Amino acid sequence: MVRYAFIESLRGQHTVQKMCRWARVSRSGYYKWRSRAPSARELRRLNAERMLTALFNRFKARYGSPRMTVELNESGFPISENTVAKLMEKQGLKARNGKGYKYFPDVLARNHVSDNLLRRNFSASKPNEKWVSDITYIKVEKGFVYLAVIMDLFSRKIIGWSLDTTMTNQLIMDAFRMAVASRKVEPGLILHSDRGVQYRSGEYQALLLNEGIRPSMSRKGNCWDNAAMESFFARFKVEALYAEDISTKQEAYSCVFDYIELFYNSHRRHSSLGYRSPRAYENEYAQMCA
Template identity: 70%
Template sequence: MVRYAYIESLRGEHAITKMCAWLGVSRAGYYKWRKWVPSAREKRRLLVEKVVVNTFWEFKERYGAPRLKDELEDEGIPACKNHIAQLLAKNGLRARNGKGYKYFPAPNARNHVSDNLLRRNFTASKPDEKWVSDITYIKLNRGNAYLAVIMDLYSRKIIGWALDTSMTNQLIIDAFQMAVKNRGVEPGLILHSDRGVQYRSGEYQHLLLSQGIRPSMSRKGNCWDNAVIESFFARLKVESLYAEDITTKGKAYSCVFEYIEMFYNRKRRHSANGNISPEQYEQNYYAKCA
């Protein structure tokens, strides 16, 4: 089927007969493949496989067949644990739990990986010296919403954020553009993140470099290298999201907006700031500099 798909992608550029001969497949088989329409059962099988693989990566390789089964059932997709295990094996996937787990990065996992410039030094001497960024998910009635944030380590203020139902490059780019619009960016600023595929994208890396920003990334599989932003996500969920009935993207957006823009940045007393809000902490800094 892969060979037939390859021939289809080049149709019009080369003769079908020649391409079939080059790839060692029959022309009749190719035309039969083109006319093939998957049955309802086959469509469901392909859908379940796609959902299993996507959910596996969504949870960062932490869930095996039993927990993936629960996740799928929560989404209204009945699935058998053994069938999920077979699909994971078919795709060469294995959850990283237990002593037998070995990490084998995907071929593109090394692309655009930056050094860990932050080195768990979560202090800064002034605003816009060090930023940190990450993505978390918010469970909805159907699927998830994804929240990307950027925090200034000096005051712990959230200076950029974006929310959508897809975890794409555009999500972190929107958060980044908000941060740049809100702040004065000077060359040498460090922006730290994990090694997620979105943060390693060429488009995102180009945006950082175009602003003179120095990218920094956590070490492989080490969440503590970005502990401050993880702590923020924990407080957001405990102090806001878990107390609400988040059913839709709109509801998620409203809750996040209220928490970040109206409470966390302007009112919430932060222990790292001497128990004053991030906004007040920055105002005190600029008052001293005046």
């Protein structure tokens, strides 16, 4: 009954006797309503709230209502996104979020004749067709540490990364070697980056040449040409880095490892992949090709 529910919502603020008088209901009727067994509908709502809170905390407040809906449905609890959004609002569950990073296709994408081989075409038909790479920094107590990352555009999986206190050729070479060691590289693979001095170094270019990889670079000062990597770094910082108190290189390493290896590659659902994780998306592709 609505009146009883209203009284229940104000318990502790006023006496039951006074509220029953205001609502024009009997105290015995209110206490009988309060001691009744919850209905099937109420039980379902309570279970939904419990599961939602547990999953929200499990994913460290990284998921909003669309991904939480997928998680609940795959956990055997059918529920609509609209209902999930309402429950999250009611419980004050708000995902950590940052400004979306959008890009606009280059009008010269079909030419394929410049040093920018990618031309903002961030789609790939199979694994190891197009990789992208970039470097970002993480502030620590005594300066900065630098993170180099390589992503396969087919599944958005992070296949190579390296963290160090200096932004040297070695940083990106270590990330590259991790990527090559974990993937099957065939000649013709495109590896895109910006025009940073590390990516233009002779040592790094020699590594690409030895593997038959075609280097591709963004136009000068144009971050949109590497929007996929910019987007990943934005998500990493919002979903992991800004939620931690990072003081040392070791703490930064632990944060990166936890996010990439334990969450992003294995569990983070991408809307562009049909709300599947990079690993699940690649596994499905491998099964189709078997």
